[in-house]
Amino acid sequence: MNIRLENIVPHPLLGSYSAHELWGKEYTFQSHKKYLITAASGKGKSTLLHILHGSRTDFRGQIWVDQENLEQYSSKQWSSLRSTRLAFVFQDLRLFPQLNAMDNLLLLERIQPLKSLNERINQYAERMGIEECLLKKCGILSLGQQQRVAIIRGLLQDFEFLVMDEPFSHLDEENQAKAGKLIEMVLEEKQAGFILSSLSEQAPLSIDERILL
Amino acid sequence: MMRQLLFSRQKPAQLIGSSLGALLGIFFLLFTLQAYLDFNALLRDKSDLVHPEFLIINKRVSMLSSLGGPKTFSKEEKEALANLEGIVRVAPFRSNQFPAAGSTMPGMPGGGRGLAAELFFESVPDAMLDVDLEQFTWKQGDEILPILIPSDYLKLYNFGFAPSQGMPQVSPQTLSQVSFQLRFDSLGIPIYKQARIVAYTQRIPSILVPDDFLAYANQAYVRSEEIVHPSRLIIESKDPSNATLLHFLDEQGYESNEEQLKNARLSNALKMIGGLLGFVSLLILLLSFLGFFQYAELSLHRNSYEIRTLQDLGMPASQLFKKYFQALAILISSVTILALLLTWSLQSWLQKTASNYGLELNEGLHSAVLLAAMLIFVLFILVQAFGIRRGIRKLGPFVSSSNSQ
Numbered sequence: 358m359n360i361r362l363e364n365i366v367p368h369p370l371l372g373s374y375s376a377h378e379l380w381g382k383e384y385t386f387q388s389h390k391k392y393l394i395t396a397a398s399g400k401g402k403s404t405l406l407h408i409l410h411g412s413r414t415d416f417r418g419q420i421w422v423d424q425e426n427l428e429q430y431s432s433k434q435w436s437s438l439r440s441t442r443l444a445f446v447f448q449d450l451r452l453f454p455q456l457n458a459m460d461n462l463l464l465l466e467r468i469q470p471l472k473s474l475n476e477r478i479n480q481y482a483e484r485m486g487i488e489e490c491l492l493k494k495c496g497i498l499s500l501g502q503q504q505r506v507a508i509i510r511g512l513l514q515d516f517e518f519l520v521m522d523e524p525f526s527h528l529d530e531e532n533q534a535k536a537g538k539l540i541e542m543v544l545e546e547k548q549a550g551f552i553l554s555s556l557s558e559q560a561p562l563s564i565d566e567r568i569l570l
Numbered sequence: 571m572m573r574q575l576l577f578s579r580q581k582p583a584q585l586i587g588s589s590l591g592a593l594l595g596i597f598f599l600l601f602t603l604q605a606y607l608d609f610n611a612l613l614r615d616k617s618d619l620v621h622p623e624f625l626i627i628n629k630r631v632s633m634l635s636s637l638g639g640p641k642t643f644s645k646e647e648k649e650a651l652a653n654l655e656g657i658v659r660v661a662p663f664r665s666n667q668f669p670a671a672g673s674t675m676p677g678m679p680g681g682g683r684g685l686a687a688e689l690f691f692e693s694v695p696d697a698m699l700d701v702d703l704e705q706f707t708w709k710q711g712d713e714i715l716p717i718l719i720p721s722d723y724l725k726l727y728n729f730g731f732a733p734s735q736g737m738p739q740v741s742p743q744t745l746s747q748v749s750f751q752l753r754f755d756s757l758g759i760p761i762y763k764q765a766r767i768v769a770y771t772q773r774i775p776s777i778l779v780p781d782d783f784l785a786y787a788n789q790a791y792v793r794s795e796e797i798v799h800p801s802r803l804i805i806e807s808k809d810p811s812n813a814t815l816l817h818f819l820d821e822q823g824y825e826s827n828e829e830q831l832k833n834a835r836l837s838n839a840l841k842m843i844g845g846l847l848g849f850v851s852l853l854i855l856l857l858s859f860l861g862f863f864q865y866a867e868l869s870l871h872r873n874s875y876e877i878r879t880l881q882d883l884g885m886p887a888s889q890l891f892k893k894y895f896q897a898l899a900i901l902i903s904s905v906t907i908l909a910l911l912l913t914w915s916l917q918s919w920l921q922k923t924a925s926n927y928g929l930e931l932n933e934g935l936h937s938a939v940l941l942a943a944m945l946i947f948v949l950f951i952l953v954q955a956f957g958i959r960r961g962i963r964k965l966g967p968f969v970s971s972s973n974s975q
Contacts, residue, residue: 412882432887432966440884451879455578460571467572468885514884 396570444516454496537561595858642799662800756791
């Protein structure tokens with residue numbers, strides 16, 4: 358799956374954006390490639406990812422997924438895109454604090470049937486070092502633990518592109534490395550593309566293209 | 571798990587409050603409708619207690635007027651009444667213009683000791699009667715002449731005349747078995763006929779025979795061309811207590827049965843109270859609709875984070891709608907069924923109580939009430955479904971701006 362941006366400029370940046378690789382130009386995120394988008398705070402990293410997610414519509418230009426213009430997508434098509442082709446890990450995590458970590462992850466099955474979900478949850482949790490947190494309510498987990506639950510949730514669902522918005526901000530280097538390895542493994546399995554946004558130019562996994570906003 | 575997510579921040583007190591509001595709203599409306607239909611059925615019943623559209627009027631008899639011959643109504647006077655607003659029809663009382671006498675037949679079953687008396691008969695058009703007309707018909711050649719007497723006459727006999735004369739009391743059924751012999755005087759020639767009391771009227775205080783019979787007998791037995799004007803009229807009016815009619819009667823010096831006027835006023839008061847209650851019930855129902863609507867909106871708002879996040883993860887809005895709609899449908903069905911049960915219980919109680927006062931209400935719920943309950947349920951569901959759908963869409967991930975950058 359390729360994602361093509363055509364002349365995208367978020368409304369808040371109209372008239373103020375400087376020339377660079379993305380805003381107001383044509384750009385294609387290619388299938389199977391790993392991208393790192395770096396910028397200082399307030400330059401529109403999250404805005405770009407939210408535009409891809411469909412939760413922001415205040416922008417100029419068009420986005421194409423393969424031959425389909427996302428502008429024409431119905432609510433149902435967006436739901437299907439999010440549950441089967443485009444996985445997101447949000448900066449604000451969006452976990453359910455009243456459910457335990459396990460239920461937060463099992464919830465995916467209520468949206469879309471998934472193969473050997475329980476088995477994969479245990480495997481990923483072990484690799485990320487949070488197997489003991491699975492039965493604890495997310496509301497009482499540390500931010501770092503919550504971030505790892507959110508990463509695992511992103512990896513568990515079906516996708517062709519994985520989009521992560523500053524997913525390692527609360528992880529130490531060791532845990533970043535564990536997460537990086539797991540992400541690479543799953544991307545490899547699924548032969549999927551990857552977009553990572555970060556304040557840092559360093560990433561705990563190999564990157565094919567770097568974009569500076 | 572989904573229930574834990576979607577209903578996690580609900581306030582039970584608010585749920586109970588809005589359900590109670592809805593229950594009261596639906597119950598009030600259903601009960602008012604049921605009561606209205608029950609009383610309406612009574613109003614349609616051919617009994618004057620609750621069917622006061624009929625008035626019997628005559629001219630006032632005074633010391634002076636008693637010297638001036640009978641007080642009858644001319645054709646013009648009858649027409650003037652018929653032209654008043656709200657009058658459905660005016661009919662004359664027809665009287666026998668030939669001498670008549672009656673006696674019980676001692677030899678017949680139920681004849682007893684036998685009684686004999688001079689009699690008078692009257693008749694009114696069938697439409698003005700409050701009895702089953704099947705037995706109260708006559709055509710030329712019929713052996714038996716059916717008679718109607720006021721139910722009060724039987725009471726007068728049973729509790730006044732019979733004890734004073736040492737005679738047995740009789741039930742309406744027994745009296746119906748007794749044959750009477752009537753003697754009519756047709757220009758000096760006696761004509762005998764058998765008669766039987768077939769029913770009792772509460773509306774007309776007179777001894778009645780079929781109108782067809784008196785029309786025939788007055789012609790056949792008297793053979794006079796003289797037009798006889800009626801001394802009493804029976805009026806069918808949409809509202810006998812209306813001010814115009816009462817004023818007219820007073821102005822013309824006509825008298826009417828006071829009791830019937832009281833009944834008319836009672837009936838009007840009942841209708842007014844019914845209308846008022848119906849209006850108030852509708853208002854309560856509307857308010858409870860709004861209350862419930864707000865409750866549903868508030869519920870969605872309380873769980874807005876969950877609704878939005880689930881949609882962010884790819885859950886279709888329709889799936890979320892289904893979850894909320896199922897819960898709401900169960901709640902509204904329970905409330906409607908409970909309101910129906912309450913209406914039924916109160917109606918049963920009312921029916922028993924009314925029966926002690928001699929008012930026979932229908933047993934069970936009226937089909938219109940069940941239909942109304944169904945309509946309210948469907949309307950409630952539709953309005954709430956619309957609210958939920960709108961609420962979920964509003965909380966969907968399609969927002970025009972976001973704080974995160």
